[in-house]
Amino acid sequence: MPVDDLFAEAERQLIVCNSCRYCAGYCPVWPALELRSTLTRGDITHLANLCHDCRDCFSACMYTPPHEFDLNPPKVFAQVREETYRSYVWPSTVPGWMHGWRGVAGWFVAIFVLLVALSSLTGGAGNSTGPNPGSPYEILPHLVMVAVVAAPSLWTIVVLAAAVSRYWRDTHGRLRDLTRPGVWARTLVQGVQLRHMRGGGQDCDYPADVPSPQRRRLHLAVTYGFGLCLVSTTSAAFMQEFLHLMPPYPYLSVPVITGTVGGFGMVVGCAGLMLLKRRSAPEPGTPSMRRADYGLLWALLILSVTGLLTLFLRTNPLFGPVLVAHLAAVIVAFAITPYTKFVHWIYRLLAIYKDNMDKLA
Structure with missing residues (x-):
């Protein structure tokens, strides 16, 4: 559907909704709609x-x-969100190699081969023959590992920062209004609780038309699992750089415990959400958003499974190939993040922030 027709259809439906107001108590969307006459x-x-x-x-x-x-409304909102994900990043016309499983798989293989070559060129010994078995630096030196991950990460940060700026200017206006600590505190609490996923107080009508807490709980598993994996990475960096403790870390250390719990949380959450999606009705969504949902869930599942395997196999000869596969998956994920549904949490958090700010006006 052309963009002009999409927004015209969304406006038509929302005008009817604003006249009815039956759903006013279901979520913040409808009270926010009531504040707008045009x-x-x-x-x-x-x-x-x-x-x-x-x-x-x-x-x-x-x-x-x-x-x-x-x-x-859910379908037209999904279509508008798809337009959000496309129009606010650069380039807005995404090259073919940045989406679709064939392009992603091709880049994964290419980066995997590059990492294997770098390991060979830098003397990667494998976990069973080096002086520090189980250390990732027996496969790739620290500086090489940082460099290959930092490049796509910096690209993603720059692209997303520009996208956030453009989105906020279009939906609100002044960038300085993003610097209100009290509003951010309330927004982050609502975000980490997924409070707005409760619908009318009885959770989502998902996967069927009967309220169920399953979707919110599985989303929480993915969200907190991902957060714990970030804690694992950050704590490992702190131990290495400030405490001068090098990997591999003991099983009862902070990096290993948080990474293990977080990894399992993501596996359970992603697998559960995929099962729910298979059972969900297609009418309130779109085929393209459904594919984007599956793509994101599969990407997170692959990252979590390969991450867990690097822990369980760190004293096994398979550690080297598994670590390289995990790093390749991380690099590809970071490089294509702005062009996937992973960005949805950024726009959603900004929308919650704006909603909280509007309520104070």
Whole structure:
């Protein structure tokens, strides 16, 4: 659907919703809609990213198909979010090699081969023959590992920073309004609790039209699992740089405990969400968003599984190939992050922040 037609259809549906207001208590989208007598593209983009796709409104709505009003807010919001993910990054027309499983698989293989070559050129001995078995630096030197991961990370940070700036200017305006600590505190609490995924207080109508806490709980498993993996990486860097303790770390150390718990949390959460998605009704979504959901879940699952394997196999001859595979997956993930659904949490967090700020106005 052309962009102009998409926003015109979204405006049409939201005008009907604003007249009805039956869903006012379901989530912050509808009270935020009531504050607006006219709708700009920025308003619609904000409301679409404030939507957590709980689908309670779709289940309760009396004007969904086959009614002549033909309302489907979750679907039109999903379409607008897809436009958000596409239009605010650079380049907005994503090259073919940055999306699709064939392109991603090709880059994974290429980077895997490059890392194997770098390991050979730098004298990578493998975990069983070097002086420090189980250390990743027996496979790749520290500086080489930092360099190959830092390059795509810096690219992603620059692209996302520009995207955030453009998004905020379109949905709100002044960038200085992003510097309100009290609003951020409230926003982060709501975000880490996934509070807005409770719908009308009874959780999502997902995967069926009956309220269930499954989706929110599995999202929490992924969210906290990912956070614990970040804690693992950060604590390992702190131990190495400031305490001068080199890997491998003991099983009862902070990096290993947080990485293990976080990895298992991501595995359970991603697998569970994929099963729920298979059972979910397709009508309130779009085929392309469904593919993006699966792509993100598979990427996180591969990262968590290969990360766990590097721990369990660190005294095994397979440690070297598994570590290289994990690093290749990390590099590819970092490089294509701005062009995947992984960015959804950034826009959603900004939408929650704006909603909290608007309530104080």
